Amino acid sequence: MKCAEKVPCPCCNHQAYKVIGSRERKVKDERSIARTFIIRRLRCQQCTKIHHELPDLMIPYKRYGTEVIEETIFQTTHLTVAADESTIYRWRKWFSELIDYWLFILQSLRIQLEPNETSTDDLSSRLLPVHKRVGQWFGTACGWLGKIVHPVANHHFWIHTRSAFLSTYP
Ligand SMILES: [Zn+2]
Numbered sequence: 001m002k003c004a005e006k007v008p009c010p011c012c013n014h015q016a017y018k019v020i021g022s023r024e025r026k027v028k029d030e031r032s033i034a035r036t037f038i039i040r041r042l043r044c045q046q047c048t049k050i051h052h053e054l055p056d057l058m059i060p061y062k063r064y065g066t067e068v069i070e071e072t073i074f075q076t077t078h079l080t081v082a083a084d085e086s087t088i089y090r091w092r093k094w095f096s097e098l099i100d101y102w103l104f105i106l107q108s109l110r111i112q113l114e115p116n117e118t119s120t121d122d123l124s125s126r127l128l129p130v131h132k133r134v135g136q137w138f139g140t141a142c143g144w145l146g147k148i149v150h151p152v153a154n155h156h157f158w159i160h161t162r163s164a165f166l167s168t169y170p
Helices: 066-074 085-113 130-138 144-154 162-168
Strands: 017-028 034-044 050-052
Touching: 066 085, 066 144, 085 130, 085 144, 130 144
Parallel strands: none
Antiparallel strands: 017 034, 034 050
16 A cells, blocks of 8 residues: 555645655455554654545545445445445444535635636535535546545544534534
8 A cells, every 4th residue: 555655745735755654554445354454653754743644545534435335325226335335324423423524625626726726516515416516626536535535634624423413614
């Protein structure tokens, strides 16, 4: 797993890290088979903040891989995932509770990090239903969920409980 070096430090935008440790993390595939990955603890060499690399196939605090969860969000038939119905229900609920927060963060990051971006899309707009907004801005091809959640997590805006959600949402 060597993805962190490509991500500039969310705190200072510097691109060099020193590896200061690692930990194991298990991620389940669509057949519920767990694979172990090594996640490295990295220290930014400029601002000295510590980050954990987040491989694309992972979502923070989720035991299944990004693509497994992604498939269940909008698709209701022909699911290939071996997770049970209550797990899938919880993923959909998790997604629908957090998607507007993630889009709000992505819009804020875009204004902050890409001041020359000419697109007039407002990612925090809620005019269209969620699946339409997501499809229009992130596509429906494999990987769309990662495009939404990874910038949010990499910039340390990740929240994973309902109470945290309610207290930080603007
Ligand atoms: Zn830094």
